[in-house]
Amino acid sequence: MVHSYLKKSAMLLSLAAAVAVAEEVQADQATNPQSTAGQETVSPALPQAEMPETPDPLLQAPAEAAQGQDNGGLAIEEKAPEATVLSNPIQEEPVKPPVEGQRVDMRILATTDLHTNLVNYDYYQDMQVETLGLAKTAVLMEEAIAENSNVVIVDSGDTIQGTPLGTYKAIVDPVKEGEEHPMFAAFKELNYDGAALGNHEFNYGLDYLRRVVASSKVPLLNANVLDAQTKEHLFTPYVIVPKTFKDSEGQLVTVQVGLTGIVPPQIMNWDRGHLEGKVIALDAVQAVTDLVPQMRKAGADVVVVMSHSGIGDDTYLVGEENIGYQLAGIPGVDAVATGHSHANFPSGTGTGFYSKIKGVDDTNGKINGIPVTMAGKYGDHLGIMDLKLHYTNGAWQVEESGAVLRKIDTKSSKADERVLNLAKEVHEATIRYVRQEVGQTPSPIHSYFSLVQDDPSVQIVNQAQLWYAKQVLAGTEEANLPLLSAAAPFKAGARNDPNSYTDIKAGPLAIKNVADLYVYDNVVALLKINGAQLKEWLEMAAGQFNQVDPTKKEPQNMINTSFRTYNFDVIDGVTYELDITQPNKYSIGAELVNPTASRVRNLRYQGKEVTDDQIFMVVTNNYRASGPFPGVKDAQESRLLNLQNRQALIDYIVSEKTIDARPNHNWSFADTIKDLDLRFLTSLKAQEHLASNPAISFVGISDTVEGFGEFRYQYSPLPEPEQPVQPEQPTKPEQPSQPTNPASPNQPVTSVQPLTPTKPNRSLDGQESQVLANQPSRASKVQESSLLAVQSSSSKGTLPNTGTKDSIWMSFGLALLALLPAGLGKRKQK
Template sequence: MSTFKLVLLETSDIHGNILPLLYGTNKKAELGLAKVATLIKQERKRNEHTITIDNGDLIQGTPLTYHYARFQRSQPNPMVAILNDLHYDAGVFGNHEFNYGLEMLNQAVKESRYPWLSANIVNSKTGEPYFGKPYLVKSFPGGPRIGILGLTTKYIPHWEKEEHIRGLRFEDVIVTAKKWVRFLKEEENVDLVVVSYHGGFERDLDTSEPTETLTGENQGYELCMEVEGIDILLTGHQHRQIAGKTINGVLVVQPGCHGLTLGKVTVEFQKSQNGFHVVKKDSELLSVDGIEPDSSVLASIQSYEDEVQKWLDQLIGKIKGDMTVTDPLEIRLKDSALMEFINKVQMHAAGVHVSNTALFDNHSRGIPVDVTMRNVVANYIYPNTLVVLKVTGQIVKDALERSASYFELSDDGTTVVVSKTFTTPKPQHYNYDMWEGIQYELDIRKPIGERVTRLEYNGAKLLPHQELEVVMNNYRAGGGGNYMMYKDCPVVKDIPIDVSELIANYILEHEIIEATVNHNWKVVY
């Protein structure tokens, strides 16, 4: 009886991070695809039989990928070029793959020397997989047949601009998996079924208790429990680090984000008269801490990097006053010059008097006195555009209540902390909005759903039926972040220019920006 060992390597949610640095500060960091590349090559030297898969959210996320999308499209996509050179076996579509539109995505797919797998993204007219290949079968001489099925969170239409996904339909992950896993087992006669799913888990992996609202955005747990025949589930999207976990016999893995780790699955087979059978499978995450970046990856990216660094260092204006961030929690408790400024830019671009925006993460440092493009993209990190919705006073109140649930009080009632629903399993600081153009107070001593204690417009109480035109980013306007109250609101206008570009243009136009705070809102505790 012979044995066979296979190693599966997974990257996910790289989000354009190649070099081991943070673009906002240009300081070194223990992350990035260049470091991951070193680990991949090491694993291939140690193991004869390997398969390498990227699980999505590859081509968007850093100034380098933004600059490429805006100014360098005539050149090869740098992210795809690196995966080509690393001889990836397959890739899966993440939700952020669609951020720059189908034209750029189709270009990336065309440039790839590996297949992009997508079973549940189908042509809205024919029902056939839109990108061609739902799965890949990988075989080894004298070894087992491995079936790899690609799936993507079906929730994308809730976030993405319609024109970026026109002609596509995102089918249910569970229904799709049942169809194709059975096909792989019965028609392709594979010995191992690997599902690479750009999605995560809405339940605790140990207790099965819900960890977030069960929306269907992250159906990983259901895939393990309801789809017979899956051996290994590669996941992503939530930026969690998961290894060594098994759900209903399915080994699950998730390698975090930004190239912090490489997911590794080791599978051992035995061959008998009836074929190959799995006798052991386990997983681990390989950290890039202390790993030297791969020199060939660094060389391949250098021309792109030179251009983006010149662009980032352009001086575009000055701030009179203080728009920096010293405490990200404090800036979410009361009005600040930074958030007021971004809302002002949005209102200026949209020609309306009410706006909301968010401090996207806790790494934002704000905008210093001498402003460069680096400062802008470090604070506005997503390629969002703007949408103006017609909303009622009741919808505004409902949205504020959703934001107010971001906070909770410590057990002794003296300290404000961030609710675990916004931090676990994935940090969601970007789902707390701050408004300009209305006056409001949130009292977080009160129960969730009853925290809006003041809500006024132009000095008078905002009535439930009263209509306002509000500008917000396209992610929020589509209901992203469980702001479903916006989902059916009439769209007054779209502003199809990236918000970071609007901010930069506003600073260039005005040259000197005065930092102002009108204290139109606060959190009471």
């Protein structure tokens, strides 16, 4: 009785609160107010774009129209849009107009590339960590605000994808209309003034992104993505935020801060399936150059660019990916918060990666005289830019500026309670999701040596892709063609991160382990190529290695650390050797640099030499299929399938129950490196696996990269390569049957859900070559299941205990759920 009464009371209170919120939202529609007292937002009036379907509130753009295109960029007519200004809240102290000679110390706090690392938790290892998370960065924010409260807080993008939490809110329990994404809810809680859209914001498609942007209480900005039909901005290009600061005398004064953001135009390659025909991406430098005068005309005293683009260098090509350097040279731009490259700037010592570029002050954090930051990744750093403003000749001028990076405290467990409490529900739901068991492995699976020898973490992905593709091709005319699979080591210490490795112990395999093996939300793709194209594909992948001197007896570094490990494709189904005493045929950017060079030797299929005209089917992912890889871009046929690569891996493990991921040694180095002293760096944790890898020995702790060790690779002939695991071909064409739960064979496993494609069998030929960058991805719509939409407690508190007791009770609960009728409580698919 009491319980019923309390429940009804709570419902009434919730209804009242909902009405109040609805009235507030209606009153503040299309304004995006900030929560900081004394602050108001000015944004361009955005007329509704003409769309072929139901109007979307996100598809709004300023009145300027595109006036033509040049080398991929559109010139936008300089026409200042009308502005909407919020009413100024009542101040405890009067805010006076600026006067001649007045001075203000302004501080910009910048984050970037958070990739849904909302709290300090590693979902792959299922444990709390102190090396990442917005909850840790927020501690630095509070310290910086205590030093100077005149702050503007911004983020440079790649926010909603990157961990199982991002996958959970996009695929398992997707953000619904009006629901605020937890990352942007945290931004609001921390009083962010604006955020840019990064390339990974587009991974889940435009419909999902529209929902996320529409519900965000923080302005999400982009200046260089336009609607393909109307040529108007697809998202809000800029806002002007009136900030109430204290001047040097303690008097309140308003400074109008203009914010805008950009994304690399390469999104048209990376998420082509989602974007082609729907949007166009301008050259980012041109877009900002055209927009800044409009922002100044609309009243911006200070202009800050949130650049989801790396710093690059002092050479500029229209349409290139990393242009932070050029943005810092645009007249009217006062500060640039960069990102995308997961790097750090400034170093503060003058010895950082960008320090040798002309115009870069790596000590004081300035490029072309403008303060610039790049705050690492996953919340591990906070960028701080300080601007000393002087009101002179009727305008605010930047008299002095500089920037620093601050690293989170990795030795302390201190984290921001506001973020932890806000994240509690989705965090707990994500943990329950990733702990769902799908199979067993009798041996460890790790990626510590994945760059120097055939590797279990890549082997298992290739096995799963072959298993799935066999079923897809059964009964088709391609079923009798040789089937190959391409996969790469996604976690192999990229960007000097000793924790960026797959490390799975022998025993149960859960979804968290599968996510650790396949960290991107890619979709399976099938290519038809010939033997000549296959060889060029492998020549490109061989760029992972430096050219070594066969006559040199001194130690030589064998790994090209500038080459992204996710581009080191290992192709199973054939055998081959790599001769790294030869030069690379292709550059990191897939450009032909040594036409006569060849590293690939003894390329064979079933023991016979591969001929140039031999036809193969190769299963890979949408990122590779739509990219500029030699051989791949010239494929005779290319189509997307109806499943994420990660889901194919889950289905394979569930089907096999116990999987054998031992490498089959289908690739190796040629004997030209025999007796050479070859070295490489990997995590110090790799020492635990030396006993089972006799070709590798430990040299010592690296004195250049923290957390890494130096290891020696000693060439020795490998045993005859084993043929890769390839399941028998089904006798008739059919869709892959839904795997069953090993614990209850008559019931489907709750974690396995087939994904349906947004555009099946889509041709990806004719893709223009672009420089490869951070691994993009693509997600598809998923059929929702009430068994996966785990209900979570909404009560606030600290991060949950994630020990074995929770797992036991969760397993018991899942076993009970598995007994429910398969169709019980299924949600209507949207």
